[in-house]
Amino acid sequence: MSRIKRWINMHGKEFNPDGSLKYQAREQMLSRGMSNAAIDDYARRLKIKYDKWKHLDETDPKPWPVYTAYDFFTAEEKQQFNPDGSVRREYVESALRSGISQGWLEEMERRKKLEVDNYNAVSARYAEQGINFGSEQMQLILAASTTYVQRRKEMEVDMRNCEPADSLPFDKDTPY
Known part of the structure; x- marks a missing residue:
């Protein structure tokens, strides 16, 4: 903004x-x-x-990247839902064949649409205040993932230095 x-x-x-x-x-x-x-x-x-x-x-206007709720869906959610939160037709067909009830699919869709509507409302409210909500959320996600990667690398160094297992940030058997 x-x-x-x-x-x-x-x-x-x-x-x-x-x-x-x-x-x-x-x-x-x-x-x-x-x-x-x-x-x-x-x-x-x-x-x-x-x-x-x-x-x-x-x-020199500040860039204002636009993020939608869909940008924050997991890979699995992107296979299940459309950007508006409705369940994808292909997923409905597959889910019904695998035994998931129509009622549960409707509930999943209702919840996801509420999530999308909530994201849009919060994003609009923040934009009125000059805050790019989506950009802030994306920065948090990126920072968290970077932190994890950095902590994994630090842990590898700590393990090579024979640090005690209880001082490590993760269980040493945690897969990458």
Whole structure:
């Protein structure tokens, strides 16, 4: 999301969407004993920051990768469900042949559609605040997987150094 939207979220109680100080905010500052000069200085500094962020939004917009709920489905879920959470026709046919009931398939679909709808609602709510929910979630997943790989490599070194088994992050017989 844009830097300006984030700026407005941070300062929206005191400032207008154009970066100018709200009259009510000025009055409140005066009532707390701030001088007009101090208020003007504060408003000027934040307006400069607003203008800088606005210029950056226009000349160098931040990338906003769009992730859908489907991007977070497991490989198995991608075989079972469509991006909207409905069960794939091929999976229904296969599941019915293997003895899974129609009722359970409908329940699976209902749950997955709720999951997709929830993701979309949260993503939209975060976007209004200038936060890319999908991107944050993807970064968490990538960080977790990187951490696991790093810990496995560190464990291999610890094992070569004959570290005690109870100090290792995983059971030494854990498959890769």
